[in-house]
Amino acid sequence: MNENSTIRLESLKKTYKLGAVDVPALREISFEVFKGEFVSIMGPSGCGKSTLMNMIGCLDKPSSGKIILDKIDTENLNDNELAIVRNRKIGFVFQMFNLLPRLTALENIELPMIYAGKNKIDREKASSQILEAVNLKDRATHYPREMSGGQMQRVAIARALINHPALLLADEPTGNLDSKSSVEILKILQNLNNNGMTIILVTHEPDIASYTKRKIILKDGNLVEDQTLEQVKIQ
């Protein structure tokens, strides 16, 4: 196996059961993402993008197939071990921000460190550092309701990064943002990637995908295209 493999999917399938009906969300997906890549996953609504992200992020288990995350085969991990993987290996950024409304920006950012068992001093140091990195130092004690969408998403990115994950997953992170904030967020992601962070970004807008280096296109739960940016340019 390649030393630099961050995530490797082998014949991944996911079928939801709605009563007696089987809804196939992912049919048979295989691909690999290496350290330092910036990948976008595209496709129309309902094609299985979020389902795929949830599998990669260990929020849900596939119906069959393998997920190897940072050299860990996640198939046989129990609930607790999966929680640890989510906590240490994955940073998740959602379309709806998903900040806890009763916690300040700083407290939201510290939360993954609390679950990692880090002490208060370490937490404060790390969270104020990272808040500076996403340019939100003056919002440290603000609650989510006091922030704009772009600010909330930056807090969410800071929270995703606080435990130095191997992989950053962003599921339509600009879906609820105006174009100015969207560009801001994409620049931050690009910047992170330039500094070595591996990122998978879900979007259905080609404009946004153009910020990434590799494009994977899904359709009805199948992978229909996988191209690097160079290949796209040649075409």
Added chain:
Amino acid sequence: MKIIENVIMALKALGSNKVRTFLTMLGVIIGVFAVIVLVSMGEGAKAYIHASISSFGEGTNYLEVRAWQEGEGPFGTLSMLDSKLTYKDAIAIKEKSKYLKYIDPRIIRKGEVGYGRITHKIPFVFGVSPDYVYVFTHAVKDGRFFSEADIAEQKKVMVLGPTVAQKLFGGLSPVGERIKLKGYFFTVIGVFTKKGTMVGFDYDDIVAIPITAAEELYNTDSVIEMGMSAIKEDDIEKLKAEVENILLIRHGKKDFRVDTQEESLDLLNGILGILTGVVGGIAAISLLVGSIGIMNIMLVSVTERTREIGIRKAIGAKRNDIFTQFVVEATVISFIGGTIGIVLGIIASLTIMYFLNLPLTVSVWSVFLACTVSVIIGIFSGVYPAIRAGNLNPVEALRYE
């Protein structure tokens, strides 16, 4: 994750909905409050009765015979109203017993005495014999107590408690004066020394008349109780057996009971204990209701915070972290509620006792119990909602609107 973090988190969550938190606590506050107040009152009354009884110094050389019937309950039935004990029993015991020193049969009634135009209600009219002063250690300071001759002649003579003397005669000596009781005139021959209060009754607010006069006055030959002492204190158990024997032969059945001082206290404790238990039990039910309230609110809270739980799980919270979070929240609610209940309960107990003139005691065990119970309640009523929270599937929880 450390427990301190959990407590801080719980306080934050509870603080964000103060009204609901307070209403949830209210059940526990009222429950704990009720347990402490009611049990403390019971214990206080018990302590008071004990203190009064031992301060009367009947001591260990003392037996009491009461009318009693075998029956339901741990203590049978104390049947004072249709007592089969008589003054003749007392005389028989006195004649036959080897161990008896004094015997004090008592006919006890309420009454109203009159002197001139002044009348005065008294809680106790004692129809007693000369041994009364020895058994009850009640001395006469002014004049004399009645003699065997007064008894034999059914003399209408009376000894007054100092409160009665004060009420009817002010500072003047009542000896030789004639006092009206139930239509008869009694000649005052003495005044008791001060005795004080016992079990809430003023024992100086009494009058004593010869037991034979009382029999005539109240048209009865049954005595409510008899106090006794032995010649030698060590023989008290022998005296008890002897008295039981004599009475059993005379009555043909055991329609009485003979108790040492200790047994009398046990009897009293038993009755008071049942009372305290019943009242405390009712209060405990309100504590239970409080705990159901907590469980209910915690279940609502888990549903309301499904999304929060999803987010926490997505960023690495384990099942156990979520479980602990909700249990700690429930425990913190009931702990704070319990603490408020304890403080209010103690204040209320002391206030009530102050106004009832009971000794200021707070039942330590009830505080301890209420404290433990309220925390246990929190834990238990938090467990079920917390299990539900911990088991939520993160993807499902994140999709929850």
